[in-house]
Amino acid sequence: MATILLHSIQSEWMKTKRSAAFWLVLIGGVFIPAILTLVHLVYIKKLGKIYSTTPFWEKWLINGWESMSILLVPMGIVLATSLIAQLEYKNNGWKQVHTTPQSLTTVFFAKYIVVLFLMLQLFVLFGLGMYLAGAIPAWYFGHIPYPKEAFPWGKFIQINASFYVMALPIVALQYLLSIQFKNFMVSLGAGVALVVAALIALSWRYVYLIPYTYGAIHFLQLQGKMRFKSNILDVHYLALIYFFAFTLLSYILYLTKKEKG
Template identity: 45%
Template sequence: MNFLYCFKAEWIKKRRSLAAWLVIIGGFFTPAIITCAAIYRSEATRKALLKPDFWNKHWLASWDTIAMFLLPMGVILATSLVTQVEFKNNTWKQLHTTPQSYTRLFLAKLAVILTMLLQFLVIFSVGTYLSGILPSLIISNASWPTGAIPYQKIFSDSVFFFVDCLPIVAIQFLLSLQFKNFLVPVGGGMALWITSMVSLSWKYSYLVPFSQGALFYLKTSGRISKDLPVHEVALLYFTVITGISYILYITKKEKG
């Protein structure tokens, strides 16, 4: 129960915060762009809506910019913002004098970030669905999408993207807990993301942190054929880095 109280308290902290808005705006951003583009290219959209694999292609097209750029950037920013709220407001000392164990406080903060990531994936999926049906309502003579919605694929892809984002969460969480200066975690995250993008063609690119989401997208969209253990590596990174982060957090000499 105590963990739930900590989680609830952490959840209150993100009210009206930039991180909270980032999840909502980020989730609807790409679907909104896709909707506008579909309305603009109405002739092509009319034809696409008639195809049986419409939803499959629409789902992959929606992930195109998200997987490579927006999702990693969003996770870097949101994780840093949520974690750094204590440094920003000088509240570590207040938090660490509440009757809660350090483990609970650590896990509650991490759980809020993971819940926000889930929230983003749900919003994004809803946004993608809306961006699929809205053009057929707006464009004259456009039909309702005829193909079946691939629920199974949407669910499994979302789970895999969630898993592949975990190394980003873990690294950003560690950096944001250790460094007071917001630029350190954000700068570090950007540097790692650029490294992962540059190394995508390398045969061991799946070992580079932050590359797993992009590699999964390239695989699922058929742009690479080799099976790479990206999800396993992502889970391993998350476990190890979160473990290190926890040890550094509880052994910190100054707690505020």
């Protein structure tokens, strides 16, 4: 079973090669680091002071997460998951996939794992991009000191992993919408609407009910600026509960779908 799933994942991964989703993840991952690098180049004279403060790296990474957590990651997930499912709809691929000797469970999870892996790739690229965007000015310009502290790899991974967990409910719900509806606009439209609703809901008392807000909530919590506390559970657990619930729902809907291509 595991071998069949592995082969299926390899096959699904190959489909993303040169696809729009692949380029989206690649560009999405390095977008903010590239912007921050450009900003650095503009304010090059002020960098010496910024690089002398400690801790530098943690602040630097959280700074990068500002736009990523609130807007870019949710939007990236909405687009990338829709594009992955559209690979099948656009190329009439579902009927081919469903006539290969794989169980429906294998097909569902192979594609899902590829989507989750693509998102992981986005986070890894972002992390590496942030490191390079932080380090390059110090390496390149003599008057900018390299941060005194050792690079906090553990903290760096922990922060990125936390944001990844926050993104999981969005991935799950967008995957559900993308494979259920042939029309690209349904998953895309619903995703954009939910991202916008999440932005509005940030000042709402019951904001924790909306999983699309979790990335932003986590960012505000890290900044100590979150207005409301969750009365139920920590936002990490809430994200995981939503993720498993949406995954289960998506799996059941997929299995019971009457037409499979």
